[in-house]
């Protein structure tokens with residue numbers, strides 16, 4: 471993490487989410503600081519995806535609050551949170567195959583709204599450059615390797631100028647070289663100021679990239695802030 475500590479742009483306070491009798495998230499408090507990678511690990515069914523849903527706006531908590539840069543966004547839907555700088559990537563790759571790589575990424579910039587991204591074309595160019603995809607700008611988003619499609623999806627989030635990025639299994643389906651490239655990229659984004667929360671089953675990857683790791687079990691966070699390593703300090 472660079473410089474002085476800054477206010478965490480994303481904070482969860484006592485978040486609870488139930489499905490009938492199942493308490494999927496049982497009172498989780500968490501802050502996701504800028505300029506750092508926070509890893510979220512835990513066994514299948516621990517509640518990680520449900521917590522992500524509550525943070526991103528895909529689900530509304532039954533209790534507790536979600537704050538984005540100090541603003542209570544607990545009941546705001548995902549697209550409104552995106553306009554405030556909270557973006558999420560999914561485990562399942564979701565690019566639009568009928569569009570080019572550039573147009574897929576530009577969608578993210580457009581959806582962010584002009585108040586957040588004044589120039590969607592420039593934001594698209596910047597994301598393409600960051601991801602090393604400029605040469606594929608006019609390529610249809612079909613017949614591309616999984617690793618490239620993941621980058622396109624990441625590009626859509628980056629073009630929306632996120633302050634907070636939630637990534638669910640971003641390395642799923644990637645080979646070793648692609649995983650290395652993604653790891654370096656995510657680290658670079660965090661060092662640039664992004665608040666990154668990462669759910670990842672590849673514990674080795676988490677330990678290499680994360681500034682701290684939160685362990686979730688039975689809907690609760692066991693280790694809210696265990697330091698792992700100093701990156702770029």
Ligand SMILES: Nc1ncnc2c1ncn2[C@@H]1O[C@H](COP(=O)(O)OP(=O)(O)OP(=O)(O)O)[C@@H](O)[C@H]1O
Nearest residue numbers: 489492493494512513514515516517518519520521
């Ligand atoms: N839509 C749903 N309806 C009922 N129960 C659900 C629903 N979604 C999740 N659950 C339950 O909530 C608990 C937490 O699930 P969740 O998917 O959040 O865990 P997870 O840590 O993301 O697991 P995985 O690593 O397998 O994705 C589990 O007991 C799961 O069965």
